[in-house]
Amino acid sequence: MAKQTRDEEFTEYVASRSGWLRKVAYLLCGDWHRADDLVQETITKLYVNWARAARMENRDGYARRVLVNTFLAEQRSPWWRRTVRSEPDPDTAAGGVDLDASLDLRQALAALPPRQRATVVLRYYCDLSIEQAAEALGCSSGNVKSQSSRALGTLRGTLSPRPAIAERTP
Amino acid sequence: MTTEEHDLTARLAALADGPAPPARFDAGRSVAEGAARLRRRRLVAVGAVAVVTAAVITTTALVAPGGGSASTPAPAAPTATGSPSPSASPSPSAAPTPVGVDPLTTEVHFGWLPDWAGGERGIGYETGYHGISAQARGIGEDAPRILLSQYGPGEEPPMRNSVGDALARVDAEPIDGRTAYWVVPGRPRPGVSPQPTLRWLTASGRWAEITGYGGKAGDVTEEILHRAARDVRFGHWNVPLPVRFTGLPEAFKATDVLLSQPDTDGVGAWALWVMFQVDGRNVSVSLRPDGPHASYTSTDGSPFTDPNPPLVAVRNGVEVSVSAGAGMPASLEQLGGLDWMLAHTTPLGPDRSSWTSDVIVP
Numbered sequence: 001m002a003k004q005t006r007d008e009e010f011t012e013y014v015a016s017r018s019g020w021l022r023k024v025a026y027l028l029c030g031d032w033h034r035a036d037d038l039v040q041e042t043i044t045k046l047y048v049n050w051a052r053a054a055r056m057e058n059r060d061g062y063a064r065r066v067l068v069n070t071f072l073a074e075q076r077s078p079w080w081r082r083t084v085r086s087e088p089d090p091d092t093a094a095g096g097v098d099l100d101a102s103l104d105l106r107q108a109l110a111a112l113p114p115r116q117r118a119t120v121v122l123r124y125y126c127d128l129s130i131e132q133a134a135e136a137l138g139c140s141s142g143n144v145k146s147q148s149s150r151a152l153g154t155l156r157g158t159l160s161p162r163p164a165i166a167e168r169t170p
Numbered sequence: 171m172t173t174e175e176h177d178l179t180a181r182l183a184a185l186a187d188g189p190a191p192p193a194r195f196d197a198g199r200s201v202a203e204g205a206a207r208l209r210r211r212r213l214v215a216v217g218a219v220a221v222v223t224a225a226v227i228t229t230t231a232l233v234a235p236g237g238g239s240a241s242t243p244a245p246a247a248p249t250a251t252g253s254p255s256p257s258a259s260p261s262p263s264a265a266p267t268p269v270g271v272d273p274l275t276t277e278v279h280f281g282w283l284p285d286w287a288g289g290e291r292g293i294g295y296e297t298g299y300h301g302i303s304a305q306a307r308g309i310g311e312d313a314p315r316i317l318l319s320q321y322g323p324g325e326e327p328p329m330r331n332s333v334g335d336a337l338a339r340v341d342a343e344p345i346d347g348r349t350a351y352w353v354v355p356g357r358p359r360p361g362v363s364p365q366p367t368l369r370w371l372t373a374s375g376r377w378a379e380i381t382g383y384g385g386k387a388g389d390v391t392e393e394i395l396h397r398a399a400r401d402v403r404f405g406h407w408n409v410p411l412p413v414r415f416t417g418l419p420e421a422f423k424a425t426d427v428l429l430s431q432p433d434t435d436g437v438g439a440w441a442l443w444v445m446f447q448v449d450g451r452n453v454s455v456s457l458r459p460d461g462p463h464a465s466y467t468s469t470d471g472s473p474f475t476d477p478n479p480p481l482v483a484v485r486n487g488v489e490v491s492v493s494a495g496a497g498m499p500a501s502l503e504q505l506g507g508l509d510w511m512l513a514h515t516t517p518l519g520p521d522r523s524s525w526t527s528d529v530i531v532p
Contacts, residue, residue, distance in 0.1 A: 022190075105181050125183065
């Protein structure tokens with residue numbers, strides 16, 4: 001693959017998928033700036049392995065796998081563990097969404113161990129099957145099931161019940 | 171999907187669709203950085219040719235202790251906890267003629283480990299996406315762990331972490347008279363606890379790295395990592411596995427293998443996961459000792475429903491699970507699908523004495 005063609009193809013792919021990757025990264029790490037770092041590193045790895053990625057039928061799945069692995073690698077081997085950020089991201093504090101609900105979920109996700117958080121994001125945001133999530137996480141389907149079960153149990157205990165819209169609207 | 175799960179999906183979507191600052195990444199930066207990494211990789215590859223050639227010759231004399239037969243024990247005799255025993259080391263020996271291929275080889279082996287590791291039965295090995303590594307692990311979900319790996323020939327360990335933050339080195343006590351250093355954050359962050367990581371130069375000129383986390387205070391300390399590092403062995407060992415695959419077409423490539431001891435749930439004695447790449451798709455085979463397992467239910471108590479359920483069977487006291495996820499490779503489909511794959515997968519039993527390094531045989 002000529003470099004120019006490769007670069008054009010890669011740039012086009014990133015332009016079409018970066019928004020989606022960024023949202024997944026944000027749900028994984030809970031911070032937009034860190035999400036940007038994760039996406040930057042992910043697409044750099046994609047570029048390095050573009051010859052392989054370009055041959056793949058499920059290129060999005062490959063990109064998602066690289067992203068999740070980059071996130072998990074950061075958690076397990078970057079030589080330190082991060083503490084949970086509980087304060088709201090200042091850049092998001094001015095939005096018009098239901099901030100209480102968003103902060104509630106962000107904090108609940110942040111309290112999960114990284115693999116459980118990744119499992120929740122893959123299963124319930126990316127809508128992956130257990131086997132697909134297992135492939136993305138590089139683990140067994142049984143492990144995904146157990147991680148999901150634990151994560152849901154924890155979320156059930158930490159997330160406040162979502163009030164009906166009528167109750168939330170004055 | 172239950173109502174509760176639907177609600178979680180809706181909440182996740184709402185959170186991800188919420189307001190966000192402008193993105194700070196760009197494809198051009200990745201092209202520049204990626205091209206530089208490719209250039210470095212090529213240079214390393216060229217420089218490593220002579221080393222690799224020598225290593226290939228040497229490897230024939232550095233196979234697994236006892237490797238090659240169905241009676242192969244664990245990759246090394248149990249590692250003594252508390253004090254290392256010379257007889258417990260994996261001693262490279264003359265290679266018996268292998269009849270099969272072992273998809274899980276390791277080039278690093280622990281010697282001394284703290285008591286919580288529980289000896290050889292608490293050491294897992296992994297090869298694939300994350301490279302080759304060994305992991306000593308205690309029992310339980312938040313058990314202490316020590317991870318050991320080695321960088322490639324000519325490869326310099328990065329002084330930035332995976333998200334680009336600078337790292338710094340602090341001199342450590344030399345290991346075997348060679349340079350060693352601790353890796354610390356270049357710029358300490360509030361609310362961030364350092365995790366001890368030690369790198370050292372090995373006799374072959376390659377860098378090794380050991381790090382650890384989890385457990386309770388005192389389980390993984392700099393002193394423990396340094397002592398463990400001093401007793402690490404390097405070579406080439408085939409890790410005996412509890413399975414044999416027969417008659418697989420050459421196109422079936424085992425790309426990722428993970429032997430967890432204990433299993434990753436911290437419940438069972440071990441678990442093995444092998445992923446094959448076939449026609450650009452993945453086929454995974456999982457094994458674990460048969461026995462009572464946690465039952466997985468959804469939040470409303472109903473069983474998990476998998477739209478692409480694996481094919482599961484129990485043989486020789488081992489539960490085997492074969493899956494192709496949503497995308498069955500055409501060549502496997504033609505052979506007979508998951509049934510065919512299962513028929514060509516022979517679990518060897520939960521007893522480690524029956525495991526083999528002749529894993530993939532013609």
